[in-house]
Amino acid sequence: MTTRPLEGKTVIDLTTALSGPYATLLLAGLGARVIKVENPTRGGDTSRNNSPYVTEGGLSLSRTSDDDMSVSMMLRGRGKESIALNLKDPEHRDVLLDLIKSADIVVDNYSAGVTKRLGIDYETVRPLNPKIVYTSISGFGATGDHGDRKAMDTIVQALSGVMTTAGEPGEPPVRFGLPVGDLVAPLFAVIGTLSAVLQAEHTGEGQHVDVSMLGALTSLVACEPFDALESVGFPLRTGAYVPRLAPFGTFRAIDGWFAVTAPTDQFSASVLKAIGRSDLLGGAEFGSRDARVANADRLHGLIAGWAAERTLNEAMASLSAHGAPAAPVRSTAEAVRDPDVQQRGEVVPLVHPKFGHFDGLYGSGLPVVFSGKPSDLSGPAPKLGEHTDAILRELGYDEERIASLRLERVG
C-alpha cells in the first residue's frame, strides 16, 4: 500500500490552542493536507505565544528572533500549511469560502456561535460544497444554552467528575496534569469526522459534526458504573490501593514506586511468592478473591513492608520473575523515551523548521500502527502565513489580487 488513509483529502483548519489543533494534527498524520487558517492581526494560533520557545541557542522563556518557535506550535503545527487570513475582513472571508469549496473537511474550535457571527458556519458554507464535513469542537457543544462560556481543561475536568476519581475520600479534588478534557474531545472529533467522510463518499452529502469537551470527558466517566459500584459498597476513591481487587495498587520501594495489579488467584499467588511469603499460599486468609478483599489491608501492608526494604529494580525483578503483573511508576520524561514506544512512532522527535531536532524534545505521534503505509508526524510546523501566497496562487488568484490581499494584511 503506497498511500496513507487520508491522502488526497484537504482539511481547512480554523482551530487554535490545543483541542482543535490536536484533532487536525491527527488528520495530518493520517495523510490529509491540512491548511491552517491563522489571524495575523493576533499573532496567529495562540500556541505560537506559549513560552517556552526553541531558539538557536536552545530553550528560552522568551523569543530572541523571528525564527524562534514555541514548543507548543512545534508540537501541534506539524505537517500543516499556514495561510494568514483575518476572517472579519469580507475579502479574506471570501478567500476562506473559496478554500472550502474544494475541501473535504473543516474543523473549528471557536466558542459556540462565533462561526455564525463570522458568516462561516456549516449552514452558510454547505450550499458551496454539499459534501463538506464540518466538525466543531466547543466547551459545551453547539446545542444547549452555554453561550460563549469558557471551557478550559480544568473547568471541564471539574464538571466531568474525574477530579473525584483519584485520591482518598474527603481529600481535595485531584486535578490531572495531563489535560484530558482538551485531549479526549479531539479524539471523538476525529472519529466523528472520519465517520461522516465515509458516509459522504457513499451519499455525496456531508454534515455537521458537533463535539463538546464536557460531553466527551463525561461520556468516558460514564463508561465506568461508579454509582452502581458505590451503591453496593465499592467506594470510588480508594487512594493508592484498590481493596476490592487486592492485591492492587502502588507501592514504595527505597528509590521509587511501582504498581501491582493482581486481582486473580493465580496472580495474587505470584505476588505472595515474589515477596517471599509462599508460606501463605493456599491459606484461608488470601486464598480466594473474597478472602483477599476481606483482608486487603493486611495483604497490602505485607507488600508495602517488603517493598520498603528493596530497591525498585530488586522489587521489579522478583515480581516479574514470578509472573506477577507489575510495573515501575515512570516519570513523563522516562515514558516518552521508552524505546518501544518511540520505535512504534507513538512518540516522535520534534523538529524545528530551521534549527532541526532539539535534543530531548519529543512530541505525540499517531499511536496507530498501520500494516499499510505508516502515519507520519515527523514534519515541522509552518511559520505564520508561510504558505499564504502559494495557496492563493493555487486558488487561481492573479498576482494583483494576491498583492492586494497582502496589503490588507493577509500575511
Next chain:
Amino acid sequence: MTTRPLEGKTVIDLTTALSGPYATLLLAGLGARVIKVENPTRGGDTSRNNSPYVTEGGLSLSRTSDDDMSVSMMLRGRGKESIALNLKDPEHRDVLLDLIKSADIVVDNYSAGVTKRLGIDYETVRPLNPKIVYTSISGFGATGDHGDRKAMDTIVQALSGVMTTAGEPGEPPVRFGLPVGDLVAPLFAVIGTLSAVLQAEHTGEGQHVDVSMLGALTSLVACEPFDALESVGFPLRTGAYVPRLAPFGTFRAIDGWFAVTAPTDQFSASVLKAIGRSDLLGGAEFGSRDARVANADRLHGLIAGWAAERTLNEAMASLSAHGAPAAPVRSTAEAVRDPDVQQRGEVVPLVHPKFGHFDGLYGSGLPVVFSGKPSDLSGPAPKLGEHTDAILRELGYDEERIASLRLERVG
C-alpha cells in the same frame, strides 16, 4: 439523512473486558452491526462476571437468576449480537472464518500472539477477505518483545507517566480512578479502523491496525511538552494550584470545591472583582501575567480565604456574575446526570434486556452529535449466545449442522 455512518458494515468482535468492547461499542453506536464472539466454556466476556448485577429486585453483589446481567455487560454489550464459539475447536473456528468472509471489520484485544496461535490472525484471514480491516488492541502492541505481558489499566498508567502529573512534588504517584489507559486505546483503535475502512473503499485492500494501550496513553502524555516546561522552571506537579497561570486552581468553599481558570489580565480582573477586591485592580502586584506569577501564592491565598467563608452557590454566583471562568467540582454521579449532557446523548440511561431501565443507572453515549442521523447506544446488551442460531442460519448452515455445532457447545 436516513442512515448512520457505519450502517451496512459488519464488525466481528473478538474482544473481552473493557478496552476492546468499548471500541466495538462505539462502532455499534455509529451504526455498524457488531457480532460479538464469546467463549461459552468460560462464561463469555469476562464483563459478564463483574459484580454488581442488575436483578429483578435491583442491584445485587451476586447473581440471583439467569436473567440477571452485570452492569459492566449492560454498558459494554449495548447494541451487539452474541454468538457463542469456542475458537479452540476447529469446527467453531471455521464458523468464525465464515463470518469474517462477509464482514468488513474484525476487532480483537487478545494479548499479542494469541490470534496467531488460534489461527485467526490477520495474515491467516486476509486471503479469505482481502478488504477486511483487522484491528488489534493490546497492552504493548503487536511489535516489540513484550510477550503476553499483562497490561491492566493501572500498569499502563504507571508506565505512561500520567501518575506523576497530579499531586504535589514528592507526593506518591496518583492513580486516576477513571481507567484512562483502557479508554484511550479504543478511541485510537476506532480512528485507525475508520481510516483503514475509508482507504479500503478506494483501494479494495484492507489492512492490520495495531494499537497499544501504553502507546496510546503515552502519546497523549507527549502532547504536552512537560520536559521543556520543567527545564525552563515550570514544574509538572503543582497540586491544587498552577502558579504559572495564576489565578488558576481548585478552591474550597464551605460546602464544596470549585475550579477557577483565569490566566489572562481580563479574567484575573474578573476574579478580583468577584472576590470583592476591586481595590487591587490595576495595581502592580496582580496587574500583569508576570506579576501574578510572581505573587501567585498571595493571589491564591486571597481567593482561598474568600471561598472559605462562602457556600459553593454563593461563590459560583459571584464568579459568574463577573464573568470569571469557574465551575463547581462535581461528583461523577452529578456529572452523568447533567441534563445538557444527557440531552446530547453523551450519557444515556442503561436498559436491562428484561427488566428495562433501572432508575439511576447510566452509561456512556457516543459524544458526537451528527447533524445527520444521530448515533444510538440505547439498545440492550445480548445474553451470551443469544443470536447463535440466527447467525448460523444466516450463514446458510442447515439445521443438522447447527444442531451438531450446538452439541459441541457453540451456545
